[in-house]
Amino acid sequence: xxxxxxxxxxxxxxxxxxxxxxxxxxxxxxxxxxxxxxxxxxxxxxxxxxxxxxxxxxxxxxxxxxxxxxxxxxxxxxxxxxxxxxxxxxxxxxxxxxxxxxxxxxxxxxxxxxxxxxxxxxxxxxxxxxxxxxxxxxxxxxxxxxxxxxxxxxxxxxxxxxxxxxxxxxxxxxxxxxxxxxxxxxxxxxxxxxxxxxxxxxxxxxxxxxxxxxxxxxxxxxxxxxxxxxxxxxxxxxxxxxxxxxxxxxxxxxxxxxxxxxxxxxxxxxxxxxxxxxxxxxxxxxxxxxxxxxxxxxxxxxxxxxxxxxxxxxxxxxxxxxxxxxxxxxxxxxxxxxxxxxxxxxxxxxxxxxxxxxxxxxxxxxxxxxxxxxxxxxxxxxxxxxxxxxxxxxxxxxxxxxxxxxxxxxxxxxxxxxxxxxxxxxxxxxxxxxxxxxxxxxxxxxxxxxxxxxxxxxxxxxxxxxxxxxxxxxxxx
Amino acid sequence: xxxxxxxxxxxxxxxxxxxxxxxxxxxxxxxxxxxxxxxxxxxxxxxxxxxxxxxxxxxxxxxxxxxxxxxxxxxxxxxxxxxxxxxxxxxxxxxxxxxxxxxxxxxxxxxxxxxxxxxxxxxxxxxxxxxxxxxxxxxxxxxxxxxxxxxxxxxxxxxxxxxxxx
Numbered sequence: 001x002x003x004x005x006x007x008x009x010x011x012x013x014x015x016x017x018x019x020x021x022x023x024x025x026x027x028x029x030x031x032x033x034x035x036x037x038x039x040x041x042x043x044x045x046x047x048x049x050x051x052x053x054x055x056x057x058x059x060x061x062x063x064x065x066x067x068x069x070x071x072x073x074x075x076x077x078x079x080x081x082x083x084x085x086x087x088x089x090x091x092x093x094x095x096x097x098x099x100x101x102x103x104x105x106x107x108x109x110x111x112x113x114x115x116x117x118x119x120x121x122x123x124x125x126x127x128x129x130x131x132x133x134x135x136x137x138x139x140x141x142x143x144x145x146x147x148x149x150x151x152x153x154x155x156x157x158x159x160x161x162x163x164x165x166x167x168x169x170x171x172x173x174x175x176x177x178x179x180x181x182x183x184x185x186x187x188x189x190x191x192x193x194x195x196x197x198x199x200x201x202x203x204x205x206x207x208x209x210x211x212x213x214x215x216x217x218x219x220x221x222x223x224x225x226x227x228x229x230x231x232x233x234x235x236x237x238x239x240x241x242x243x244x245x246x247x248x249x250x251x252x253x254x255x256x257x258x259x260x261x262x263x264x265x266x267x268x269x270x271x272x273x274x275x276x277x278x279x280x281x282x283x284x285x286x287x288x289x290x291x292x293x294x295x296x297x298x299x300x301x302x303x304x305x306x307x308x309x310x311x312x313x314x315x316x317x318x319x320x321x322x323x324x325x326x327x328x329x330x331x332x333x334x335x336x337x338x339x340x341x342x343x344x345x346x347x348x349x350x351x352x353x354x355x356x357x358x359x360x361x362x363x364x365x366x367x368x369x370x371x372x373x374x375x376x377x378x379x380x381x382x383x384x385x386x387x388x389x390x391x392x393x394x395x396x397x398x399x400x401x402x403x404x405x406x407x408x409x410x411x412x413x414x415x416x417x418x419x420x421x422x423x424x425x426x427x428x429x430x431x432x433x434x435x436x437x438x439x440x441x442x443x444x445x446x447x448x449x450x451x452x453x454x455x456x457x458x459x460x461x462x463x464x465x466x467x468x469x470x471x472x473x474x475x476x477x
Numbered sequence: 478x479x480x481x482x483x484x485x486x487x488x489x490x491x492x493x494x495x496x497x498x499x500x501x502x503x504x505x506x507x508x509x510x511x512x513x514x515x516x517x518x519x520x521x522x523x524x525x526x527x528x529x530x531x532x533x534x535x536x537x538x539x540x541x542x543x544x545x546x547x548x549x550x551x552x553x554x555x556x557x558x559x560x561x562x563x564x565x566x567x568x569x570x571x572x573x574x575x576x577x578x579x580x581x582x583x584x585x586x587x588x589x590x591x592x593x594x595x596x597x598x599x600x601x602x603x604x605x606x607x608x609x610x611x612x613x614x615x616x617x618x619x620x621x622x623x624x625x626x627x628x629x630x631x632x633x634x635x636x637x638x639x640x641x642x643x
Contacts, residue, residue, distance in 0.1 A: 036490055081501070367494075371491055371494055394559070465640060
């Protein structure tokens with residue numbers, strides 16, 4: 001039958017006990033991190049161990065029990081990986097509060113985790129069929145645009161560290177672009193499903209002699225890309241200085257159009273347009289130029305701001321910005337070496353904003369390459385599971401949706417860690433699940449809930465006919 | 478705390494982190510080897526406690542009893558390209574066929590554009606053939622007029638088999 005012959009289908013096994021075992025291990029690793037920090041710094045067990053252990057462990061186990069009841073067929077790896085990453089984040093924030101950063105806020109992060117898990121449970125409970133989201137693609141597009149533009153509104157918009165991407169709600173502040181990404185993925189999935197044929201088939205071939213070089217899409221089919229490009233460049237880069245979100249949205253768009261059409265020309269055109277615009281904007285957008293210079297010439301004394309450079313009023317760092325954060329992060333990771341200084345043994349507090357975007361350097365310093373590799377592998381496995389769900393799903397919309405979300409998680413990780421390790425310019429985004437911040441954490445758990453629900457539907461075995469014997473025999477071709 | 482103890486604690490932590498990765502990869506193995514290989518291995522060695530819930534390849538039929546009169550809640554596709562999908566039953570009739578505007582669009586070579594209709598009347602569900610080329614079968618009978626359907630009765634359209642579930 002179709003299920004058996006389809007090699008991409010996931011085996012219909014539940015494996016909830018494997019999930020439980022791995023979640024317990026993830027909780028144990030979080031608590032071990034707290035204990036290790038306490039022992040290294042004070043030589044005694046941390047007094048809040050039971051508080052954190054009870055709360056975090058209880059939350060993760062509750063999530064597991066919830067999944068047992070409401071999404072029993074879902075992928076067993078998703079929850080443990082999220083628990084591990086989230087737990088490592090909380091443990092690191094707690095460690096940073098021990099003598100490094102005032103107000104790193106591990107308790108706050110724990111409360112936000114609880115809130116995010118509640119939303120996670122709500123989505124799994126209420127969204128039984130993610131394909132119902134297919135009905136409202138344009139509404140989702142509108143929601144994404146509104147969310148992205150929200151910080152531009154006077155009164156509630158806030159500028160933090162040069163990027164205007166925050167909304168002040170009085171009691172708390174939100175980063176609406178985190179949710180705009182999810183809305184955009186939903187819109188693109190719905191849109192691509194309906195426009196897939198046109199985008200993938202209609203084409204003009206570019207030939208040099210007899211050799212086919214590119215399959216160019218027709219001009220009129222370029223409209224969605226032009227709109228997306230204009231939005232990412234004009235609104236996000238010029239008006240809001242939000243390079244990270246711009247890169248993320250455009251990258252996700254390109255990935256999804258490639259998944260839908262299987263045509264590399266879209267990627268070539270998109271990347272050329274994006275980087276072309278960046279090159280054109282380079283002389284005019286101050287914020288952008290600073291990022292590039294601090295990336296390329298990070299070790300230049302005038303960019304880093306040594307004491308000698310500080311005396312020179314014309315030095316780059318006195319007029320624009322410096323690369324201290326980036327360089328100190330690199331040195332912190334170098335200090336970690338293969339196995340790290342051990343949790344509590346390093347000095348991660350030297351790096352500015354180490355609790356947010358640069359939390360990766362703290363892990364690099366204290367866990368070393370060995371520990372950081374685990375973090376990267378965990379994120380990679382999360383992306384792999386998401387892509388696997390996309391392959392195993394039957395509906396096109398779900399395939400697009402799952403692959404879009406997994407690409408978003410993977411690309412976001414790449415943008416952050418690439419920026420911190422000086423592979424690409426710093427853009428200001430957060431590692432999913434790990435970094436401090438309510439919006440990022442909540443949107444990560446929302447994405448996890450969506451993947452969970454989709455994997456549950458993809459792995460659930462097809463219903464068996466109740467009266468199999470009665471049906472007329474169908475002759476198979 | 479001596480430095481040596483702290484170093485051992487550190488190494489143990491890193492080992493724990495890697496244990497997580499190896500366990501995760503172990504779980505993914507079922508993807509590659511599939512469920513039957515898993516159960517074969519289980520019969521050879523004692524169950525490791527990790528996989529006690531793994532269901533057999535063919536799970537037990539859902540509990541929907543045959544004889545009891547109860548309200549069907551969903552229409553489930555049990556065979557064919559769309560197998561596994563279900564549709565909630567509401568007050569509106571469900572049109573099945575290959576046409577884009579059908580409620581359930583089946584991509585089946587033997588189905589007509591507007592093949593059949595499933596609707597409720599006085600609390601009972603009926604299936605009606607809409608003049609299809611290859612016919613709609615309820616059980617083994619080809620439909621000539623609207624027929625009442627009960628829970629679990631197979632409705633065949635081309636290579637697709639549907640049934641009502643409560």
